[in-house]
Amino acid sequence: MDLTTIFQAVITGVLMAGIYALVAIGLTLIFGVVRIVNFAQGEFVMLGMYVTWWLWKAGGIDPYLSLLITMPVLFVFGVLVQRFLFRPILSAPDMAQIFLTVGLSVVLMNAALFFFTADFRSVKTTYSEWALRVAGITLSVPRIFAFAGALVLAGLLTLFLSKTDIGKALRAVAQDREVSMLLGIDPERMYLLAVGLGAALAGAAGGLIVPFFYVFPTVGVVFVLIAFVVVILGTLGSIQGALLASLIVGVAESLGILFAGADLGLVVVFAILVATLILKPSGLMGQA
Amino acid sequence: MQKGRRFRDPVSRREFLKGAAALGVGAGVAGLSLQEAAGAAAKEVNIGVLYPTSGSQARFGQMCVNAVKLAVEEVNAAGGIKSLGGAKINPIYADIQSDPGVTRNQAERLMATGNLTAATGSYVSTYTLVATEVAERYKIPYVTGSIANKLTERGFKFTFQVSPKANMFGEMQMEFAGTLAGRGKRAAVVFEDTDYGTSTSKGVIDGAKKVGFEVVMAEPYTAKFTDATPLVNKIKASKPDLFFPVSYITDALLIIRTMKQLNVNAGIIAGGAGYLIPDFYKDLGKDAEYVFSVGSWNYDVNCAEVPKIAEAYEKRYGEFLMEHAGEAYVMIWVLADAIQRAASTDPLKVRDALAKTNLTKGPGSVMPGCRVEFDETGWNKRVHPVMVQWQKGQLRTVYPASDARVKPVWPVPAWDKRG
Incomplete structure (x- = not known):
C-alpha cells in the first residue's frame, strides 16, 4: 500500500464529510429546537434532489444556481410540515412522534415513486466529471464544490445563530422554551423557522449532491443513516459537533474501506460510534 | 341532523321507486351475463405476477411488469387459451416491495384464495426462494427467472426455472x-x-x-x-x-x-x-x-422471434427490453403454452403440463439456446448465459x-x- 493510495483515501473521506455534515446539521437543528427526531430528513434531501433535477431538466438551470430556488422551496415545505404535521404532536409521547416522521418518510418516498417512477435520474453538467490531479491524487471537482458549499452554509448558519436577534431567539428556545417565552419570544414561530431551515439545508445538500450522484425515490435512505451516526457522535443538537463528527465519519469510512475491506467501511464508523458512546455517552460535544 | 335531512329531502318517493326498479333490472342483466360466462366457458385464467415495483429493486421490477403486460396482451389478442374456449389470461400483480417478508405475505395472499392457476415472478433469488416455498405448500406451479442453484435443487415439484443457474x-x-x-x-x-x-x-x-x-x-x-x-x-x-x-x-x-x-x-x-x-x-x-x-438474456438473442418482440417492447415503453424483463416476457408464454396443453385451470394439471414443456419455436422459446425444456428438477436444461x-x-x-x-x-x- 503506497502513500498516494492512503492520501487519496483521506482526501476522499474529507470531501464526503461535507455532504454528511449538511444533512446532519439540518437534522440536529430540528432536534435541537423542536425536539423532534426527523426520520424523514433523508426524504427532504431526496425532494431537494428532485427539485434540482427537474429545474435542470425542464428549465436548463445549473444545479448550483438552482440552490437559490431549491432552498426557499424546501424552506416553505419545512414550514408547512411543522405547521400541519409536527405542531399537533409536539406534546405527544416519543413513540407517536417517531411514527409520524417515519410515516412521513414512507409517504414522501412513495409519492416520489408515483410521480417520478423508479428511474434513476442524473444531471449532466460540464463539470460533472472534472477532476484535479495533484501528485497522483485525484480530486473530483463537483465534490470539492459540494464540500465548499457545505462549509459556507454551515458558516452562514453559525453566524446567523450567534449574531442576529432571530438566531439568538432560536437558540434561546432551544435552551429553554418557558424562559424564552418570558422574554417575549414566540416559540411556535421559532419552531417554524427551525424546521424550515432544517429542510432548506437538506434541500441544499440535495442540490450539491446532484452533480455527482443519482436521483431516485429511495436515495434519502443512503444519506440519512450516516446523518444519524454523525448527529449522535457529535452530540444531538450541536452544529460544531456535527461538523467534527462528519469529518471523523467520512475519513473513517474511507480508510476503513482501504484497510479493513470494502464492505467494512461502515463497520469502522459504527465501531467508533460505539466506542465514543461508551467513553462519552452524550457524544463528542456533550458533558462527560 | 340538519345535514341528513337536507340530503334526504330532494329524493321524492317516485324517484326512489324509479331508481329501485332500474337497480333491479340492472341486477337481473348482470346475473344473466354471469351465468352465461360460467356456461360458455369464456373463463379467465388467474396468474399471480410477483415483482418488486417499489423499494430498492423497483426499477428492475417495473421493467419486468411492463414486459409481462406486453406478453399477456399478446397472448389474449391471439385468442387467449384456445383449449379453454379462448379464456383470457388475467394477471394479478403483487408488489413484493423488495422485501422477502413482504414476498411471503403477498404469495400467501394470492395463493390462499384458491383461484390461482399458476404464478410467475421475481428475478431476485432471495425473494423467489421464499415465494416458491409458499407455492410448493399451496401446490401452485411457479415459473421464475431467478438464478440461484438452490431453487431447483431442493426437490420441489412446483418450481420451474427458465434461466441459467448462478x-x-x-x-x-x-x-x-x-x-x-x-x-x-x-x-x-x-x-x-x-x-x-x-x-x-x-x-x-x-x-x-x-x-x-x-x-x-x-x-x-x-x-x-x-x-x-x-x-x-x-x-x-x-x-x-x-x-x-x-x-x-x-x-x-x-x-x-x-x-x-x-x-x-x-x-x-x-x-x-x-x-x-x-x-x-x-x-x-x-x-x-x-x-x-x-x-441470462439479451434483446439480440439469436432466435427468430426476438427482433419482433424487442421492437414491440421498445416502441411501447421507449427503452430496450432488458435481461430480466425479457425473461419475464418469455415466462408468460411458457405458462400460456402449458395451460393450453393442460386444457385446464387446475394448478396440478398445469404443473404436469409444465413439466412436459418442450418449446422449440414461438415467443415462449426465446431464451439463449432458443429452446425451453425442463429437466426432472424443473430447470430449463437448454439454456446458457451469454x-x-x-x-x-x-x-x-x-x-x-x-x-x-x-x-x-x-x-x-x-x-x-x-x-
Missing part, C-alpha cells in the same frame, strides 16, 4: 475472459455484499483461478455507498488487467465513473444486472462503451460463437485515449 455465469465469464485475454492476467473481483453478489462471485473467483488468472483482489462491498472513490482507489492499487464487478445500479454507475476519473484501465467484464439496463448507457454515454457483461458488450450505444451479444451477433472489441482503449 454458477454458470462465472464459468461463462471466465471462459470468455480466457479466450479474450489469454492466461496469466491479473484479475480484480469486487461484488456487492448481499445474496446476489456473494453467490455469483464465488463462481467468478473459482473460475478465475481455473483459467490461470492471478486474483489480485477479491472483495465484497456495500452497495449503498455515496462515493466509489475509496473502492476504486483500492482497485487501482491492485493494478488489475481485468476487472470483474458484480453490482446493482447506482454502484455500477459510480464505479465506472470513478474508474474514468482515477484513470484505472482494465478490461471490465461485469456480472450483469446494473450493467445491462438502459440507465447504464443513458447515464454514462460514451463511457459505457466497451464494457462487457454476462447476462456475453454482451456495449458497442456504439447498443448492447450486443459477442460470445459464445453460436449466439454472437458481432465481434468483441478488444483490447479496450485507455480512458485518456478515447475520442
